Amino acid sequence: MSFRMKSMKPGSERPRAYANLSRFDNRRIFISVMVAGLLMIALAAGFSIYRLAFNKVVETPSPTFDLTSLQIRGEQPPAQPQVDAANPCMVLQEHLELLRRKDYGQAYNGLCTGLKSMTSLTDFTNNARLNAALFRDVQGYRFNSFQSSGTAASADGYMVYNSGGKSRVQAQFSKQPDGWKIALMTVIYQ
DSSP, rough: OOOOOOOOOOOOOOOOOOOOOOOHHHHHHHHHHHHHHHHHHHHHHHHHHHHHHHHHOOOOOOOBBOGGGGTTOOBOOOOOOOOOOHHHHHHHHHHHHHHHHHHHHHHHHHHHHHHHHHSOOHHHHHHHHGGGGSSSSSSEOOOOOOEEEESSEEEEEEEEETTTTTEEEEEEEEOOOOOOOOEEEEEEEE
């Protein structure tokens, strides 16, 4: 087989590798690009409308803590001038919040050693699950003051629910080397 090259006349141009596009072809490409762009914009707008209108995630607000016990030190011997952020009222509110979030291991760590020796983590967890209805739908905690006598303390207050109800909470505390720990707690729905 032999390949023959077409003879070219002198002064003529070599044929191009691509054809010149007509004006009609240019318009067709432009319209295709415009349609594709409009489809992308419509798709993005539809996705945005779906996210705004139908894909709603409702977050339940966490309960409010009563911080007045940080300023009112309760009935106790003369105290240091600094604020005690680990006072019995705050320890009790943190314990109740851990129970509400079902973090039973952390809540169990908030018990004093005497109470831990009488109750295992399994018994504590089972009891907390049985009484889980008391810790649902909590709007806030109301513990204004506490009474302390050195190594023992007591605090009482309320858990307020979104429905308007409340539970009375009474607790006894024991001073341990790592802070106040709960020795006894009673929650009564009112």
